[in-house]
Amino acid sequence: MSTDEKHRSAWLPPRWFIRAAWWVHRRLYAAGGTRFLRRPRPDRAGMLRLTTVGRRTGQERSVILSYVPDGSTYVTLAMNGWADPPPAWWLNLKATPEALAETVDGPRQVRAHEAIGPERERLWSLLAAADDGWGELDDFAARRSHQTPVVVLEVAEPTS
Known part of the structure; x- marks a missing residue:
C-alpha cells in the first residue's frame, strides 16, 4: 500500500458526528466541571479545560483538549x-x-506558543506515543492542507 493510499484509508467519522460529539462533550463538562477531566498515563493522553479570551468578543471561551505533559x-x-x-x-x-488550563490537579495560568523545528518534531513524537485521543497522527495530518500546529502551554504559576 502506498503512503497516499494509507493516508486516504485512515477513517474519520462524518463531520456532523464530530460536531455532535463536541456539543455533547461541552454540555457534560459544563455540568460536571473537572470531574470528567482525566490524568494522562504513559499510554493515554490526559484531558484539560482551556479557557481563552475571545479575540473578537473579549469574552472567556472554554474548550476541552487532549494533552500530554512534557515536564511542567x-x-x-x-x-x-x-x-x-x-x-x-x-x-x-x-x-x-x-x-x-484546568486539569485534575487544579487550575494553572499558562502561556501558549507554537512549537517549531526540532521542538515540534520531538513533541509530535511524544503526542504520537499517546495512542488514544488523536489516532494515527501522520495519517490524519496528511488530510490537511497545512501543517498541524503543536501547541505548548507553559505553566506560569498555580492559581487560587
Missing part, C-alpha cells in the same frame, strides 16, 4: 476535528497567549 508544560494539537480550518481556541491564543 502541557502539549496539544491545534486541530479542528482534523478539518482544515484552525480551531477558534488556537486563533484566540495567537491573539492573547495567556490562558487558564
Whole structure:
C-alpha cells in the first residue's frame, strides 16, 4: 500500500458526528466541571479545560483538549476535528497567549506558543506515543492542507 493510499484509508467519522460529539462533550463538562477531566498515563493522553479570551468578543471561551505533559508544560494539537480550518481556541491564543488550563490537579495560568523545528518534531513524537485521543497522527495530518500546529502551554504559576 502506498503512503497516499494509507493516508486516504485512515477513517474519520462524518463531520456532523464530530460536531455532535463536541456539543455533547461541552454540555457534560459544563455540568460536571473537572470531574470528567482525566490524568494522562504513559499510554493515554490526559484531558484539560482551556479557557481563552475571545479575540473578537473579549469574552472567556472554554474548550476541552487532549494533552500530554512534557515536564511542567502541557502539549496539544491545534486541530479542528482534523478539518482544515484552525480551531477558534488556537486563533484566540495567537491573539492573547495567556490562558487558564484546568486539569485534575487544579487550575494553572499558562502561556501558549507554537512549537517549531526540532521542538515540534520531538513533541509530535511524544503526542504520537499517546495512542488514544488523536489516532494515527501522520495519517490524519496528511488530510490537511497545512501543517498541524503543536501547541505548548507553559505553566506560569498555580492559581487560587
